[in-house]
Amino acid sequence: MKYKEFLKGRGAQKNTSNKFLQHIYEMREDFLEFCHLEGEEAESNKTQYIPIFPKTIVNKVDSPDVGMAYSMNPYQGCEHGCIYCYARNAHEYWGYSAGLDFERKILVKKSAPKLLEAKIKHKNWKAQTIVMSGNTDCYQPAEKKFEITRKCLEVFLKYRHPVGIITKNALVLRDLDILKELNAHQLVGVNISVTSLSEKTRRKLEPRTASIQKRLKTINVLSENKIPVNAMLAPMIPGINSHELLKLAKTVADNGALSFAFTVVRLNGAIGQIFTDWIKKAMPDRAEKVLHLIQDCHGGSINDSRFGIRNRGEGKIATQIHDMAKLARHLYFKDKSFPKLNKNMHEQYKDGQMKLF
16 A cells, blocks of 8 residues: 555554455545545554453364364454464454454453353363463453453363463463462463564564563473473464574573474465565565465465365475474474373362362
8 A cells, every 4th residue: 555654563464355244345545645645544553452242262173283172262363463373364253354453353251261160160071171372362462451361270270170371472471370380280281482583573473472582581481380381483484484493492492391383384364365465565575485485385375274284384395394393303302291281180170179079
């Protein structure tokens, strides 16, 4: 857009159309020109928190290559604004765009703790690790205001139920007291996302996330408190951060991570359009090269929906990334392993306290 400056502090630079809606809303160039000449904003860039009232909070994950059986998300949409985020498409189900709406319209589930409690107290429920942030980050900026994640962790502790956490926000350390109590019973594992060691790259890819140093410090503090940490070095984007994989693995290992995981980036659904628009504005000098490298990992397309291949990629570049990961595990994680969480205590605590008889 000629008159629209690059939106600092946001990942997406536009709102894509919602495939589920009949009508398309777009800003015309003449309107943007008018706003530019008048010194006015064409639209507000402020974050909105919108309460919603779901009937359930725990989701069964049917995808065979995701690595979790159940997940829950206290928030829909994510202010972190990671440009590559696969969760963007989910915002369309709520009637919003996967672009800027995903970052600026955050749906808040205040009833999440009660819904979680009802789920894990149900007589037919058998303990399985429930992962917080299977979709959007449970420690995004909204959590500082609403504290829904903390209240959910209190529920997990009360019922001695295993929980996994995925985040790229140092705010997780606020709840170190609860995490230590959960870990005393081997009920928690934390996955910290570290995508790059370059702050310049981090600011472009993930504009409202914690700095790299804060994330490494978070891994270090959790590890010092014996809380198991897996580092999520994902996604690997050829031409942007894939060359950092070995150094990333060594750094997280040095800070105490017990394991790491990674994916090769894929730009499914509306994310392809959002990422393409962004990289041509944020990295115009290498935009075409990066897009072609991504295509090379997915059979000529930037998207890939094939189970078992979509997150791994294929071809020479994807093979090189996997070879680096294999070497990294041999060099830095040879004698480390991420523990399995305890599923055996919950049945005794279903009524909220240890059964005596």
